[in-house]
Amino acid sequence: MTPHLLPKVPGALVEIVLSSVITMLFLQVQVVPIGSTYGVIPNTLPHFQIPEITLERIYILLGPAFVIALLGGIESLLFAVVADGMEEASIIVIGS
Template structure:
């Protein structure tokens, strides 16, 4: 049923975009999928069944306990998360630039992310970063600038305070369908069809497979490492 619901979500979004392009296709598809899963008692996982109930109030800010031992223990992980978060955020910004024709400001992006990651733990939150999936979804939904990100945060807060129980009913399959459609739309199919050199195709294929079966960051790292190795071998071959 999860696959059926995901496919139905994709079909609804595609149909609405073709019929009524100005309508919020993603939101309508999620609402319809949630109603169908709830009314028909479909055996699919929802946000509530997978992650538990969504809180309807904000936690009171508080300083975490800070000791030298804890700082030393967390420092390596903190540095790793900061580097990976910066890489993923800037990659997301580059993708958004390509989709919108705008030009992001790297320093502003990283400073804002740093401030957010300093403030978030005060409310019991975890490290945040810009992601390609959410960025692309936002752009495909009609976003044109950074105000959309602010509204995104405001809407999440509003839904949490007003409709937290309803959000728990959203099927994960519906969200998977949305992400699959976004990923498909992100692919520059014409550019891929132009690729003929085996080094480029190898890097593309390895990055794709590692990202699918492992993780985005690992996929990017694998692609970069393979690209470096191939370039090194090609230079040695030509030099020899």
């Protein structure tokens, strides 16, 4: 299919459709529905409940919380270095 025939159709969409059709015709893969694997999916939201806070749970969550905070700090520092390296004064700082 040349770009002259279908100029508005994205190539990725054509590729997905063609690969799906080829897979259906030649490979004959059995599709397993989600319901047969995981059971019935509820059609309502779960009830809201506040989890029990224990020292063990705090100890388990302390490490991942520290890592997330550290990554956020590193990302902020990297952004500051990039912003500092920009030559033009077209940087708009919000909240300062």
